Amino acid sequence: MTVEQAVAKLLELQKKLTAYNHASGLLYYDGVTTAPKETSDVRGETLTILGEASYILSTGEETSSLLDFLTEHESELDEKTRRIVYLMNKELRELRSIPMNEYIEYQRLINDAQAVWHKAKDENNYDMFEPYLAKIVETHLRFAAYIDPSKHPYDVWLDKYEPGLNMAKCEEFFSVLREKLVPLIKKIGEKPQLSDSVIHGDFPVEAQRKLSDRLMEIMCIDRGHCGIGETEHPFTINFTKHDVRITTKYHEDDFSDSMFSVIHEGGHALYELNTGDEYAFTCIGTGVSMGIHESQSRFFENLIGRSQAFCELLFPELQELFGLEGYTATDFYRAVNRAQPSLIRIAADELTYSMHIMVRYEIEKMLMNGEVTTKELPATWNRLYKEYLGVDVPSDKEGVLQDSHWSGGSIGYFPSYALGSAYGAQFIAKMREELDVDECIRKGDLAPVNAWLTEKIWRHGSMYEPAQLLEMVLGVPFDPTYFTDYLTKKFSALYEL
Amino acid sequence: MTVEQAVAKLLELQKKLTAYNHASGLLYYDGVTTAPKETSDVRGETLTILGEASYILSTGEETSSLLDFLTEHESELDEKTRRIVYLMNKELRELRSIPMNEYIEYQRLINDAQAVWHKAKDENNYDMFEPYLAKIVETHLRFAAYIDPSKHPYDVWLDKYEPGLNMAKCEEFFSVLREKLVPLIKKIGEKPQLSDSVIHGDFPVEAQRKLSDRLMEIMCIDRGHCGIGETEHPFTINFTKHDVRITTKYHEDDFSDSMFSVIHEGGHALYELNTGDEYAFTCIGTGVSMGIHESQSRFFENLIGRSQAFCELLFPELQELFGLEGYTATDFYRAVNRAQPSLIRIAADELTYSMHIMVRYEIEKMLMNGEVTTKELPATWNRLYKEYLGVDVPSDKEGVLQDSHWSGGSIGYFPSYALGSAYGAQFIAKMREELDVDECIRKGDLAPVNAWLTEKIWRHGSMYEPAQLLEMVLGVPFDPTYFTDYLTKKFSALYEL
Numbered sequence: 001m002t003v004e005q006a007v008a009k010l011l012e013l014q015k016k017l018t019a020y021n022h023a024s025g026l027l028y029y030d031g032v033t034t035a036p037k038e039t040s041d042v043r044g045e046t047l048t049i050l051g052e053a054s055y056i057l058s059t060g061e062e063t064s065s066l067l068d069f070l071t072e073h074e075s076e077l078d079e080k081t082r083r084i085v086y087l088m089n090k091e092l093r094e095l096r097s098i099p100m101n102e103y104i105e106y107q108r109l110i111n112d113a114q115a116v117w118h119k120a121k122d123e124n125n126y127d128m129f130e131p132y133l134a135k136i137v138e139t140h141l142r143f144a145a146y147i148d149p150s151k152h153p154y155d156v157w158l159d160k161y162e163p164g165l166n167m168a169k170c171e172e173f174f175s176v177l178r179e180k181l182v183p184l185i186k187k188i189g190e191k192p193q194l195s196d197s198v199i200h201g202d203f204p205v206e207a208q209r210k211l212s213d214r215l216m217e218i219m220c221i222d223r224g225h226c227g228i229g230e231t232e233h234p235f236t237i238n239f240t241k242h243d244v245r246i247t248t249k250y251h252e253d254d255f256s257d258s259m260f261s262v263i264h265e266g267g268h269a270l271y272e273l274n275t276g277d278e279y280a281f282t283c284i285g286t287g288v289s290m291g292i293h294e295s296q297s298r299f300f301e302n303l304i305g306r307s308q309a310f311c312e313l314l315f316p317e318l319q320e321l322f323g324l325e326g327y328t329a330t331d332f333y334r335a336v337n338r339a340q341p342s343l344i345r346i347a348a349d350e351l352t353y354s355m356h357i358m359v360r361y362e363i364e365k366m367l368m369n370g371e372v373t374t375k376e377l378p379a380t381w382n383r384l385y386k387e388y389l390g391v392d393v394p395s396d397k398e399g400v401l402q403d404s405h406w407s408g409g410s411i412g413y414f415p416s417y418a419l420g421s422a423y424g425a426q427f428i429a430k431m432r433e434e435l436d437v438d439e440c441i442r443k444g445d446l447a448p449v450n451a452w453l454t455e456k457i458w459r460h461g462s463m464y465e466p467a468q469l470l471e472m473v474l475g476v477p478f479d480p481t482y483f484t485d486y487l488t489k490k491f492s493a494l495y496e497l
Numbered sequence: 498m499t500v501e502q503a504v505a506k507l508l509e510l511q512k513k514l515t516a517y518n519h520a521s522g523l524l525y526y527d528g529v530t531t532a533p534k535e536t537s538d539v540r541g542e543t544l545t546i547l548g549e550a551s552y553i554l555s556t557g558e559e560t561s562s563l564l565d566f567l568t569e570h571e572s573e574l575d576e577k578t579r580r581i582v583y584l585m586n587k588e589l590r591e592l593r594s595i596p597m598n599e600y601i602e603y604q605r606l607i608n609d610a611q612a613v614w615h616k617a618k619d620e621n622n623y624d625m626f627e628p629y630l631a632k633i634v635e636t637h638l639r640f641a642a643y644i645d646p647s648k649h650p651y652d653v654w655l656d657k658y659e660p661g662l663n664m665a666k667c668e669e670f671f672s673v674l675r676e677k678l679v680p681l682i683k684k685i686g687e688k689p690q691l692s693d694s695v696i697h698g699d700f701p702v703e704a705q706r707k708l709s710d711r712l713m714e715i716m717c718i719d720r721g722h723c724g725i726g727e728t729e730h731p732f733t734i735n736f737t738k739h740d741v742r743i744t745t746k747y748h749e750d751d752f753s754d755s756m757f758s759v760i761h762e763g764g765h766a767l768y769e770l771n772t773g774d775e776y777a778f779t780c781i782g783t784g785v786s787m788g789i790h791e792s793q794s795r796f797f798e799n800l801i802g803r804s805q806a807f808c809e810l811l812f813p814e815l816q817e818l819f820g821l822e823g824y825t826a827t828d829f830y831r832a833v834n835r836a837q838p839s840l841i842r843i844a845a846d847e848l849t850y851s852m853h854i855m856v857r858y859e860i861e862k863m864l865m866n867g868e869v870t871t872k873e874l875p876a877t878w879n880r881l882y883k884e885y886l887g888v889d890v891p892s893d894k895e896g897v898l899q900d901s902h903w904s905g906g907s908i909g910y911f912p913s914y915a916l917g918s919a920y921g922a923q924f925i926a927k928m929r930e931e932l933d934v935d936e937c938i939r940k941g942d943l944a945p946v947n948a949w950l951t952e953k954i955w956r957h958g959s960m961y962e963p964a965q966l967l968e969m970v971l972g973v974p975f976d977p978t979y980f981t982d983y984l985t986k987k988f989s990a991l992y993e994l
Contacts, residue, residue, distance in 0.1 A: 019546035022539070023520040026527055034531065038721030039740040042519070045778075049516035053550065224535030239543075243536040281542075
């Protein structure tokens with residue numbers, strides 16, 4: 001076999017894996033959008049069989065030999081191929097460390113757990129979901145020991161979503177947030193609260209759907225390759241860079257809920273849609289990590305979407321859709337930036353959001369340390385919400401059952417949200433050196449913003465490790481005080497501190 | 498390998514093939530319901546790769562040896578396993594006769610052709626679609642010669658949708674219809690036309706969606722395993738017996754259009770949903786042929802749905818949904834049975850419907866004979882519509898482009914519709930010997946009808962060849978005069994001949 005033949009074989013294999021990913025992703029998407037209620041079992045069977053085929057493609061003897069051959073000839077490979085080989089080798093090592101039957105069993109567990117979580121949340125019945133979560137936690141502990149027994153299990157999973165992240169870095173990061181934000185939140189709590197009555201009322205879903213379309217248009221999202229669906233919990237899924245779906249959930253009493261979901265998921269979608277064409281159908285053709293991904297989604301949601309300029313741009317259109325008589329754009333800006341400790345993460349304001357993440361980080365750490373059992377989780381959740389946010393949790397539906405992540409097997413994902421928010425604040429500071437961002441927003445033309453992000457971040461896909469990418473974009477190390485400074489300035493002005 | 502092990506391996510293989518079928522089916526379904534417009538290419542890539550894997554599973558050396566082994570031990574197998582081996586051997590012989598690259602190429606062609614057909618129909622542009630259709634026809638001629646060079650190519654494809662069917666049987670069948678129905682249609686044309694004004698008006702889609710739900714309820718369709726979507730052209734797809742989807746299209750000016758689509762597709766769905774559990778995840782766990790399938794869909798659409806009793810049952814509910822003041826159930830019965838030569842097959846009445854099929858049969862026969870080219874098709878179509886139905890075709894959109902079948906590679910399918918209608922008439926005659934069908938309908942309880950069909954037809958799935966099944970159900974040979982007698986009686990009364 002020549003190196004050229006081996007590279008062709010590698011790309012062929014990557015294309016096959018992309019296809020399996022597409023099919024499995026669509027099965028998942030169908031399950032949470034369109035599928036009849038009682039079809040989860042059979043979908044699980046199909047996902048198991050496709051997962052098995054994909055597992056064999058990723059870890060089989062043929063792939064292993066191919067990767068060994070290419071690794072031996074590393075010096076003859078171009079940068080892109082080297083990166084694919086690196087990523088595949090990493091995945092192969094991880095997957096091979098997990099016995100295939102356990103891996104397949106886990107896929108089935110996740111499929112079932114998601115269906116049960118939906119039901120349990122609907123019925124506010126944590127006990128229904130608990131046995132599934134217990135198995136998911138147990139599997140994460142077992143798999144972490146397979147993947148890297150020298151590491152703390154939680155470090156294994158943090159690294160999965162944000163390569164290079166570990167508990168030590170989290171503690172450092174969260175301590176900055178704690179030091180700067182907790183006093184700020186406290187001070188704001190002593191001030192008169194901002195009114196958010198403008199976003200509350202009766203807003204027909206049909207009008208909200210129109211708003212979603214308009215938001216995607218303002219964000220320059222290519223609708224030919226990006227659809228929008230409706231689910232219990234908003235998310236983004238990329239079958240390939242050419243077919244991305246976002247979802248939202250409409251609440252008739254508050255249009256801003258779905259509005260910011262659409263902007264948030266739209267940010268994820270933009271990243272995927274704009275990865276380089278030369279990386280399509282390979283493992284490089286997707287966002288590099290959850291932290292970087294959340295930096296993009298939360299960039300659009302908060303730094304753009306919750307800015308004064310964006311609120312001014314959008315307000316006349318909101319009035320056309322929803323009435324909102326007697327209110328001004330400034331009322332709207334203040335409403336969507338009302339900072340108040342609350343129960344639901346995805347509805348949380350920009351300032352207190354990180355507290356929600358810190359609760360989940362503490363819980364995941366305890367679960368991975370064996371310091372808390374899944375049976376004790378509601379009590380622990382409620383205690384931490386009281387401690388971090390000062391709120392009483394009235395039901396598990398609004399508490400421990402609110403997020404889909406754990407039911408989907410994502411333990412270690414949550415810190416990426418806070419990290420992403422902080423990355424974003426440093427990105428926009430850098431962007432402002434080259435671009436009048438507010439002027440773009442006022443003109444309703446985000447194309448220059450997208451062009452900057454494409455050039456610096458999106459087009460690279462997974463070509464570089466997150467830390468390397470950050471350095472390429474910023475030129476200086478990551479510094480969370482950009483984020484805390486931004487929040488301090490914005491919220492001091494809003495609350496006249 | 499013991500026989501027991503071989504059977505286990507066979508069932509495992511069947512389960513895998515079902516999973517690939519599920520995934521590919523869902524990709525197709527997504528493409529025509531939810532997917533963003535410009536994602537057809539990438540879906541084609543994925544379908545190609547899954548198709549290749551499925552092809553290898555069906556035709557690979559391992560499968561071939563397994564089938565050889567089981568064939569040698571045929572006497573030790575139970576009836577079900579013998580049938581699976583027979584069907585797999587048949588498929589393996591067919592698939593193996595087609596070179597793999599040509600098979601894969603064809604899957605891609607179909608994916609592209611369907612997307613182009615949608616656009617071509619929208620834009621009334623046959624020239625856009627013609628090159629794809631030309632390739633589809635050419636492929637059908639080439640593949641037919643691979644599969645069975647001793648047969649006429651059209652006989653190969655007729656047999657594919659209705660095992661045992663050929664041109665000779667079609668000619669015989671259609672000649673009965675021609676002899677009995679053409680004079681009847683002519684006589685009716687001379688009588689005053691029935692009014693159908695009750696079904697025309699302005700009917701909001703939301704109310705029509707409610708009607709769909711209600712119809713599925715009356716038909717006892719298990720919604721936990723059967724969804725409904727909206728597409729350009731209504732169809733039914735079964736991922737497995739546990740997950741079936743039907744689709745419809747709502748026309749705001751005529752609620753009966755979608756109404757009868759839902760009943761028709763609902764009939765297909767009932768068949769699939771009620772195949773025996775013991776056949777699930779095997780190739781027996783699905784309807785046996787397109788003729789039998791259409792006999793079920795058209796049974797519900799016409800013999801039930803267009804009966805006086807059903808119209809009486811439904812009319813008060815239709816009034817609640819749509820108003821329809823000043824009309825009676827009889828007006829509605831007469832409206833949905835108005836017999837008039839027309840342009841669109843799926844909107845055609847029960848009496849003239851077969852004429853639409855005969856046009857398509859003649860065209861397919863000519864295409865397979867090389868007597869007409871795809872370039873000449875619009876002219877031929879329009880000529881035959883004039884000849885068979887006496888109507889002038891104003892546009893290709895309402896002519897040769899109206900059906901999705903050819904774009905999906907279904908040549909030889911159409912005769913099943915007429916055949917199915919005729920089977921159905923003989924089934925209901927038999928059913929009436931044991932059951933007061935009209936009484937069931939009047940009571941709004943179709944459960945006894947479904948139970949009869951389950952017992953006689955549905956539960957058997959593909960266990961028996963169509964001819965064998967017909968004999969089991971009827972006890973006498975298939976006789977199309979049941980159909981022509983039924984139509985003569987029904988329409989003579991309606992038109993007071």
